Amino acid sequence: MISAERLTKRFGAFTAIEDISFEVAAGEIVGFLGPNGAGKSTTLRIVAGVFPPTHGHVRVAGHDVVGEPLAARAVVGYFPERVSIYVDMTVERYLTYVGEMKGLARRAARLAAGAAMASCSLEPVAGRLIGTLSKGFRQRVGIAQALVGAPRVLILDEPTAGLDPEQVADMRALVRDLRQEERTVILSSHILPEIEATCDRVIIIHRGRVVALDTPANLNRRVRGRTQTVVDVRGPRAAVLAALRAEPGVLAVDADEGRDDEVVAVVSSEPDRDLREALAAAVARHGWGLRELRPRTLTLEEIFLALTADDAPARASA
Amino acid sequence: MKWLVICRRELSATFGSLVAYILLAVFLVLSGYFFYSDLIFFILFGGFTLSTGLWQFVFLDMRLVAMLILPLVTMRLFAEEKKLGTLELLWTYPVRDGEIVLGKFLAAWLFYVVMLAATAAGPLMFYHYQPFDVLPVLAGYLGILLLGSAFIACGLFVSSLTENQVVSAMVTYGILVLFWFLTWNEEAATHAVMRWLLGLSLFDRFFNFTRGVIDTKDVTFFALFVAFFLFLTWQSLATRSWRGVR
Numbered sequence: 001m002i003s004a005e006r007l008t009k010r011f012g013a014f015t016a017i018e019d020i021s022f023e024v025a026a027g028e029i030v031g032f033l034g035p036n037g038a039g040k041s042t043t044l045r046i047v048a049g050v051f052p053p054t055h056g057h058v059r060v061a062g063h064d065v066v067g068e069p070l071a072a073r074a075v076v077g078y079f080p081e082r083v084s085i086y087v088d089m090t091v092e093r094y095l096t097y098v099g100e101m102k103g104l105a106r107r108a109a110r111l112a113a114g115a116a117m118a119s120c121s122l123e124p125v126a127g128r129l130i131g132t133l134s135k136g137f138r139q140r141v142g143i144a145q146a147l148v149g150a151p152r153v154l155i156l157d158e159p160t161a162g163l164d165p166e167q168v169a170d171m172r173a174l175v176r177d178l179r180q181e182e183r184t185v186i187l188s189s190h191i192l193p194e195i196e197a198t199c200d201r202v203i204i205i206h207r208g209r210v211v212a213l214d215t216p217a218n219l220n221r222r223v224r225g226r227t228q229t230v231v232d233v234r235g236p237r238a239a240v241l242a243a244l245r246a247e248p249g250v251l252a253v254d255a256d257e258g259r260d261d262e263v264v265a266v267v268s269s270e271p272d273r274d275l276r277e278a279l280a281a282a283v284a285r286h287g288w289g290l291r292e293l294r295p296r297t298l299t300l301e302e303i304f305l306a307l308t309a310d311d312a313p314a315r316a317s318a
Numbered sequence: 319m320k321w322l323v324i325c326r327r328e329l330s331a332t333f334g335s336l337v338a339y340i341l342l343a344v345f346l347v348l349s350g351y352f353f354y355s356d357l358i359f360f361i362l363f364g365g366f367t368l369s370t371g372l373w374q375f376v377f378l379d380m381r382l383v384a385m386l387i388l389p390l391v392t393m394r395l396f397a398e399e400k401k402l403g404t405l406e407l408l409w410t411y412p413v414r415d416g417e418i419v420l421g422k423f424l425a426a427w428l429f430y431v432v433m434l435a436a437t438a439a440g441p442l443m444f445y446h447y448q449p450f451d452v453l454p455v456l457a458g459y460l461g462i463l464l465l466g467s468a469f470i471a472c473g474l475f476v477s478s479l480t481e482n483q484v485v486s487a488m489v490t491y492g493i494l495v496l497f498w499f500l501t502w503n504e505e506a507a508t509h510a511v512m513r514w515l516l517g518l519s520l521f522d523r524f525f526n527f528t529r530g531v532i533d534t535k536d537v538t539f540f541a542l543f544v545a546f547f548l549f550l551t552w553q554s555l556a557t558r559s560w561r562g563v564r
Contacts, residue, residue, distance in 0.1 A: 011560065011561070011562050045406075048410045049409065049410050050406055050409045050563060051409075051558045051559045051562070051563070052559050070412040070413075070414070071412075073410055073411060073412040078410040080403065080410075082403045082406075084402050084403030084404045084406060084407060085407075086327070086331065086402075086404055088331055088334055089327075089330075097323065097327055098411070100320075100323040101323055101324075101408070101411040101412075102411055102412060103320075103412055145407070
């Protein structure tokens with residue numbers, strides 16, 4: 001649905017992004033991840049048609065963003081990082097106006113505005129001036145604006161920035177709804193759990209370059225290199241550690257400096273070798289209490305740090 | 319037809335704000351006062367014809383009011399949207415830059431038409447007591463309309479260059495005043511250059527209209543002037559490709 005080929009964007013001497021390529025399939029939700037200033041917004045703006053790339057091409061639903069801008073923009077709904085909406089209009093009139101700008105006739109635009117308001121729970125404030133709304137509502141108007149006319153592709157730049165936890169949960173629910181409707185979504189964030197919670201694939205960019213592009217699970221495997229299991233055992237500390245280390249397949253055991261009668265340890269093994277059952281059996285054999293046993297997955301935070309810490313493009317492409 | 323949608327939004331934004339009514343009020347008070355003074359002057363000191371004795375002064379004075387007010391009308395057109403960031407969204411809708419420029423120009427122009435139409439109250443009352451030949455007056459109105467269109471096109475362009483409305487108004491004043499004084503210093507240029515400058519001078523072109531003369535060359539000049547600045551505005555929007563959004 002979206003294919004970006006070797007995008008480079010320069011502003012004067014400043015290179016915002018360099019050689020960024022990615023593909024997004026129809027119905028897929030892809031997360032753009034990177035620290036502030038990594039080039040996320042620049043990339044998304046190019047895809048949305050705000051400005052053309054210096055080099056490279058983007059096609060949205062088969063239309064080149066530069067060559068056929070109107071056709072490409074017609075399938076895209078865009079939510080900008082800086083929510084900027086006319087404050088002197090009511091929600092309903094504004095969304096109707098957006099519908100008309102997207103090429104709908106007045107009546108159709110009004111219907112589309114109603115639909116967008118419904119999916120963002122904006123009906124209670126339909127007649128209010130946007131300038132008088134709270135930040136959370138304005139954010140929702142921004143999302144509704146992108147949804148007007150049911151575009152097949154949605155580009156959401158930091159949709160949860162500045163929202164309180166409840167509103168963040170609402171926003172996630174909304175993105176999940178979009179998944180059910182088989183829309184293609186690119187969303188950016190510098191908050192990792194958010195991407196982890198909603199996206200099929202993650203594109204990590206750092207200093208204007210793609211450092212990783214994969215599913216959260218695969219990234220996990222790649223960066224980690226080992227499988228890790230967390231065990232919490234009630235029993236004599238030294239004996240428990242010795243027993244864990246003696247188990248076949250265990251490469252390393254890292255334990256906290258805890259109490260003498262309880263051990264919380266991270267047990268490492270070969271990649272894709274799951275030791276959970278063996279560990280449970282060992283603990284049971286000794287008659288100790290098994291309080292917790294779970295696989296440890298890396299948070300995207302850790303993946304991100306591992307990939308970006310040492311200027312890692314080489315490692316990411318390995 | 320997206321330009322119509324943009325124009326309609328602009329107009330509702332204009333007439334939804336107090337600023338528009340203040341500008342309208344100032345425009346009407348000033349041009350009304352000038353009309354009154356010119357009329358008194360004509361009655362006291364007389365002249366051979368209404369055309370050169372009254373209307374010419376009325377429209378020359380109205381020219382000053384238009385120059386004072388119109389940069390304040392055009393200053394927000396793009397500058398405000400740049401400041402708020404709303405322009406960025408506009409660029410992601412399937413709409414051509416040219417339609418954005420046209421819609422905004424048209425909205426400011428229609429507001430100006432409303433202002434001018436309201437000034438007709440003075441001449442209409444005058445006509446009620448003392449019927450006169452209306453054609454020279456219509457020519458004058460056409461002239462002031464064309465001159466104002468040129469001001470608006472120029473102001474629209476300047477507004478597209480900045481996100482600061484004060485800068486937008488000040489620079490527009492600068493350009494318009496320069497165009498006004500361009501031909502005043504006859505000693506500063508050779509005869510050939512002077513003729514060229516006179517050809518470019520908005521205000522010298524306007525002068526014919528105030529005397530009731532409509533010359534197609536003058537009309538064409540104003541149309542080209544407007545088209546030129548609309549073109550510049552269009553180009554200015556395209557600079558986002560290397561300047562970025564802000």
